[in-house]
Amino acid sequence: MTSIDRFARWTRLVLGTAALGAVLSACAPLMVGGALTGAMVATDRRTSGAQLDDQGIELRAANRLGDTFGGRARINVTSYNRRVLLTGEVANERDRQLAADTVKAIDNVNMVYNELGITNSPTFTEKAADTLLTGRVKAGLVDTKKLSANSFKVVSERATVYLMGRVTQREADQATDVARTTKGAQRVVRVFEILSEEELARMAIK
Template identity: 75%
Template sequence: MKTSFSPSRWTLGLLGVAALSAALSACAPLVVGGAVATGAMVAVDRRSSGAQLDDQAIELRAASRIRDQMGSRARINVTSYNRRALLTGEVANERDKALAEQVVKGVDNVAGVFNELGITNSPSLKEQVADTVLTGRVKAGLVDTKGLSTSAFKVVSERGTVYLMGRVTAREADQATEVARTTQGAQRVVRVLEIISDEELARIQSSSPGTSN
């Protein structure tokens, strides 16, 4: 399998190939990704507390604006990590795919958008359950892998594709990719990762967890 990376600090890498149908249809309502930050999250998260709050706001504002623009004709998941927004789900056509990206780019504090929306039918209940199970398996695999901090990653699954988000070292990125790639049910792995140096990681770990940025 090949992995492709952009030359920038943020990388969007693809592993494997997942087939998507080309059928055009109306889709289910919008879904928002992400979790509410707690004191515990702030303490272990590699993002600053300010970035965590921004990520929550980005997800909520993007969801609202997409709903205003597109109604219920699309099923779009918005997951933000360190002010980078990942779009997954389905839309009916290329126009809606581009529209969703432009809407999210216009949200305050968004530093970048990774548009992984498919032009296809909404997944069946069986497929949605399979994605939930797949996400759980990948997270469990990360927990079981020595040397990985699971709190450094966000895992999103969509139609058998596993999306990895986080601020991690190159070693951690490769380890997590291997875990996801070899997890039962994974058809493709997409890396939306900010690669940091070991020195930067050491600074993050030694600094106050609540420092805003």
């Protein structure tokens, strides 16, 4: 499969997900990070318990934030190995802190990365550009032979790329280089849990 074919496949997948998110967001301004699939579970570096916890965290966070903010905020919740990334927009600093405190109080949450902006919601064009950017970064990770693309979670907001995952320093640096050199990326934020090469080798044996 060529790089173009891989990119096209990723783009179709991401655009399909975005379309579903758009339908859901018509009813609520909150979005969760993504569902598990059998193939992803098999290659994921998180334990099965952590993967289930992440699903539960995303759902509970979306519900609680929805109850707290209603339609006055757009908050995306992405949990990876019980570490939660918040992206989107709120009206003021008080709401920004309230969102973080709300998520911190959820069972099994170990850490919250609050990347909420105090600004207006992005335009349709900006959202489409972020969707395309996420697809390009994922395609770049797939094409990097020494990386396991399934070990990374990619989120894009206003041309900022957020990278999550349980990876070694070597993998983190390689993935960061991919994201930084991807067309449309203006900033890269690393939200990694760093493993040693020895830990990674032990995981591969299991």
